[in-house]
Amino acid sequence: MKFALGIDIGGTKTAIGLISDTGQVQAKLSLPTDQAVSPEVMVDRIAEAVFGMLGEQNVKETELLGIGVGAPGPLNTKEGKIAEPPNLPSWWDFPVVSSLERHFTVPIKLENDATAAALAEKWLGAAQDAEHFVFITISTGIGAGIYSHGRLITGATGNAGDVGHFVVDPSAEGTCVCGQQGCWEYVASGTAIARQASALLGREVSSKQAFDLAAAGDAPMNELVQRAFKNIGIGCVTLINTLDPEKLIIGGGVSQVGAPLFDAVRNYVSQYALNPSGRKTPIVPAALQQDAGLIGAAALIHINY
Ligand SMILES: [Zn+2]
Numbered sequence: 001m002k003f004a005l006g007i008d009i010g011g012t013k014t015a016i017g018l019i020s021d022t023g024q025v026q027a028k029l030s031l032p033t034d035q036a037v038s039p040e041v042m043v044d045r046i047a048e049a050v051f052g053m054l055g056e057q058n059v060k061e062t063e064l065l066g067i068g069v070g071a072p073g074p075l076n077t078k079e080g081k082i083a084e085p086p087n088l089p090s091w092w093d094f095p096v097v098s099s100l101e102r103h104f105t106v107p108i109k110l111e112n113d114a115t116a117a118a119l120a121e122k123w124l125g126a127a128q129d130a131e132h133f134v135f136i137t138i139s140t141g142i143g144a145g146i147y148s149h150g151r152l153i154t155g156a157t158g159n160a161g162d163v164g165h166f167v168v169d170p171s172a173e174g175t176c177v178c179g180q181q182g183c184w185e186y187v188a189s190g191t192a193i194a195r196q197a198s199a200l201l202g203r204e205v206s207s208k209q210a211f212d213l214a215a216a217g218d219a220p221m222n223e224l225v226q227r228a229f230k231n232i233g234i235g236c237v238t239l240i241n242t243l244d245p246e247k248l249i250i251g252g253g254v255s256q257v258g259a260p261l262f263d264a265v266r267n268y269v270s271q272y273a274l275n276p277s278g279r280k281t282p283i284v285p286a287a288l289q290q291d292a293g294l295i296g297a298a299a300l301i302h303i304n305y
Contacts, residue, residue, distance in 0.1 A: 006297030011087030068300030077158030116296030118145020233268025251286025
């Protein structure tokens, strides 16, 4: 069996896994992403954890096919750098690939985390049969991985798929982290739903609590949630009209609400996608919820893309 190492760097934790060429998670662990220390020191901690894991599994570094790294965007995969991710402020402009190369000699690949998760869905998940699909992750923000004509679409610097910053409602109050008004993620992410629900109730609630209240028959909350789902549908129509995918796959924390979301989005798409086949685009949940980031990072090594 051949192994790749996956490293999924997030704003609060970094997951590390040893993944076989059949997609089996042989070993995994996670470390807090400590932004109080320099990213160089974090990379040293990651390397130490990797060597500990390889030792326990009796795998030599030189036996690895490579190391795949998934990280939040914006980044610059051409230069192997983290660029300006809002949730990793201490890592801005950090050359993560060359920093890892201080410890490892095997090939290292870096991609946006949503792009990597899309590749995982192609490899082992809900897109195995698709040559054209978009994977959308809706959680604190919204991101996407685009797969078209049998290839991952990464763009010139690895930032293709930053769909969270399509403007869907320029009249929306408030300003997105990017400076625009009414970005898709500003009006439809889990953070957006929690912010709107908290304003409605005058107390802090999570998106999950908002969904629970809506499901229990709270009419104003249900209206708020349906508006967010409509906004998700608007973005999905834009993606269908732009890319003509065979299917859309939705993952991330917000997708866990299940049928209310998927029914609302399918209904919106069935009315408003421009072309008749687009209106019938299957919209399905991601298959790889747990470990999607890790498997996606390892897929960068195991799969041609
Ligand atoms: Zn924005």
